[in-house]
Amino acid sequence: MKSSQNRKFKPCKCGSIQFISKPNQYDIYEITDTKLELVNSETINDEFILYCRECGEELKNFSDFIT
């Protein structure tokens, strides 16, 4: 484990303590002729970014924390 597990995170400058993953990265399903099909999958492979749920501010250097 990296020493970054001792990293201390602070709430966003807006005061929010909740963060969400990138809003436009998710699987998209579509119903075609009563069948449910996966039409697009946007996965996070090389970079994982979190954003403040309230103001959208990016949580910096988060990828250093999750190894």
Ligand SMILES: [Zn+2]
């Ligand atoms: Zn914020």
